[in-house]
Amino acid sequence: MSSSDVSRPAKPETVFDRDAEWNALNTFAGDTRPGAGLAVVSGRLRQGKTHLLKALTAALGGFYFGAQQATRAESLRRLGDGLARYTGGTPPPHRWRGWEDAVDALLALGDQRPVPVVIDEFPDLVRQSPELPSVIHSAYRRLRDTGRDNRARLLLSGSSLPVMHRLFSVASPLRGLADLELTLHQLDFRQAARFWGIDEPGLALLVHAVVGGTPAYRLYVGDDAPSGPGDFDAWVCRAVLNPRTPLFLEAHHLLQEETDHWDRALCHSALAALASGCSTQGEIAESLGAPLTDASHCLALLQTNGLLCNEPDAFRPNLIRLRITEPLLAFEHAAVWPHRSELGQQDAAEVWRHARPVFDSAVVGPHFARICRDWVKDFADPALFGARPATVAHGSLPDPAGHAGSDTEAEVVVRGRVGTRSGALLSVGAARRNEVMDLPHLEHLRHLLELLAADGEDVTHARPACYSGVGFTPALRAAEAHGQVVLVGLDRLYQGE
Template sequence: MRKPADMFDRDYEWSVLTRFVQDEQPGATLGVVSGRRRQGKTFLLEGICQAAGGFYFGATEAADAESLRRIGAALTEYVRPASPFHFHGWAEVIDALLGLGRERPIPVVIDEFPYLAKANPELPSIIQEALRPLRAQRTSSRTRLLLCGSALSFMGRILSGNAPLRGRAGMDLLVRPLDYSLAAKFWEITDPKLALRVHAIVGGTPAYRREFARGDVPAGPADFDDWVIRTVLNPETPLFREPRYLLAEEPELRDPALYLSVLGAVADGNATRGGIANYLERKSPDIAHPITVLGDVRLLSRDVDVFRENRPTYRITEPLILFYHAIMRPVWDQLERPGSAGRVWQASRRRFAANVLGPHFEQICREWALHYAEPDLFDGLPATVGHGVVHDSGTRTNHEVDVAVIGVSDRGKPPLLAIGEAKWNDVMGAGHIERLRRIKEILARQGKFDVGRTKLLCFSGAGFNEKAREAAHSGEVVLIDLPMLYAPATR
């Protein structure tokens, strides 16, 4: 099936849906599509239905009886039967949807399924019964039923544990934000430094360019500050209040103030559970639940220290949320006053560089090492790319490693393929390389990793001096600048 001409990328998602929808095997099948709002799930599913002549129904927050009337009216318009559909329960609805696939494989989409399940908690069990293996209505149908939802906490449970639909689905697709390289293409930004600064604020959510910023893209590096002022910090634009709405739209976040405070603690540099608890003046067990829920809705990531597995740290995964907590939330009252954005941004630029750009650059470097580095850069396939702290017992000092690339273990010590340092604003030189060499020596003495083929990676947003470039000729040191990080975007 031909992908819509105005759909950017999403080639992988389109191919997964196409294979599922066009599967000729007999018997109705179930697929699940999830992802945060604004990622283009509805656009994908409507496109699939248009290409394959399928049926699409978008649920809304409504009482059960109203939803039954709405889907009956939608199905009547689609099928155009002699008499309109009047459903008395969801079992009748599901059987009618299965009936659509008697002649051929056909996609049937129920979008925002969590709204329906909230009004009628028995709905997943009803679908389970309708898709019972030997049931005649299922075996005689080739309906490809797609349940879609943006409530990630709910959608994450729909196929897990003892959930009624566990084992019933033949496809489970998560629609993620565009990664940093694809986001640069989507925003049509060719300057890598500008692309990273924009991505550090709006991330890879497609709707933020098309709908929320109304296509407003920075005209160049010199326009970046004005772009921030007229879009993200402008109370008249949807982007201004979007970070608050992202939390409000998650049904599992019943105490928004607590979750906002947890995110605020992480944005302020409190990356450990103990640090978050101290910031909130609570005991560590008291924040276990909000941390878990924020992880379930993919707003918070638990990153394991690759050198000390019992020392995890937490990271905000949505750039706009981090930007809001680091820049906007502390001065919200000022920002709500028209005309204040310029003054606020001027005073916040240093904080933006330290609390937003720096950590974001480090994460981009880790993503590059895992997904985009040339195959021959490392002497082996990366299995894990993370960060951590190396403790030197001799000097009783700790050394932070921004990028650590660990390979696949083959009956021995796991190979440490590379360690790296990432500096957004610093021109890197021999001192940075010597520091990495010392860390490599410490790791060799500790004996946990095989460091025989460890390379030293220097990532910089400001460039490298001559001594660093000379060291790179040895092959032990690899220098990665912004154009190299964004090379995938130019392919």
């Protein structure tokens, strides 16, 4: 559907950022053209979908219904009660014969004007009423066949990514009905810093390495944010490792909700293996002491639910690494998991004293490299490397001498299009969160480029880049001034291009 030239309500101040998402939903819901519309809103738990949709219906005078895990009869009764309150009519539970009547009643709200009608957590209804997608499809077909001037704007939302994908797959009756498909992701690292009210980039990086960009987690710690870099460790103890805050067991609850009733012990162990440095299915299976088939099933489940993602190596595309997408899960399984039982008997500060070195090495280091890749992809000036990045990934080459475990690596490898050639190598970069970078780091990157050239890679356009969380030596700054290297520090990551 296209937008019409009518005024749109401004985004409420209670909705942080999400400008693009608000505009897309607002345009869809307020479109005055005839014909019922359908939108799909998905995204993992805790990302603010419900808050955004409630704000939309409040701004446009729409109807919101939040589904729950309940029987078909109870869901219909709750929906009827909610619709009666909205319209000022009589609850219709005894008049509705089933979902056919309920869907018709919801769509009838759009007979007079465009009106957003939200069914939140739609998968919870489908679990008890598998016929519901077909019922909705039939209702839309009837509206189309009768030519009724209906402008209902139905929005179906859900946090269960596997179910949402299945509901709108090729085989689904809802396929092709949607005018808008919108996914809410985590806030990016810059948005997260503003959301937590943190101006100091080093502190923002540490907090993001713990809680990522999930908006709900600030509420889970009672809006408690570190007051400054010196308060970070105390904040972890009082807000994250405190059994009295909802965040304390959030990693456990998140895994429980996302993986349903599968083998959660195996999932926890798989995440612990990933957080400790294992990155391929074979390495994880070996760490678990489990058959590869069991490990693969577990990892596939975590991927389907958006908790893991595949990342092909920038130099060896057949080498696929797995990465935890939710920072809180990486923090939990690398730094906290080995000490979880001690938190009930010991002071949190004592536990954190033992966990902090692991956090710095196994969590913050890889997280810093990920933020550097995100910066190149989302914030760097396209002219910095000569073209707009197409892919930004970790890359590794086997040691030429064949020494095991001696790969030559680059944490930030940028590829793009140069002329007619896609996939051209634009940059190889090293990311060091806790090292002042010097000329040897540049020499490492030059050596890597020599290896790539010897292997047949065109390195003509490739620029070395150094990313550091603590700075660069004068000698490396001088090399930057002569155009020999690109330097990116925390200030540039958080504020520059």
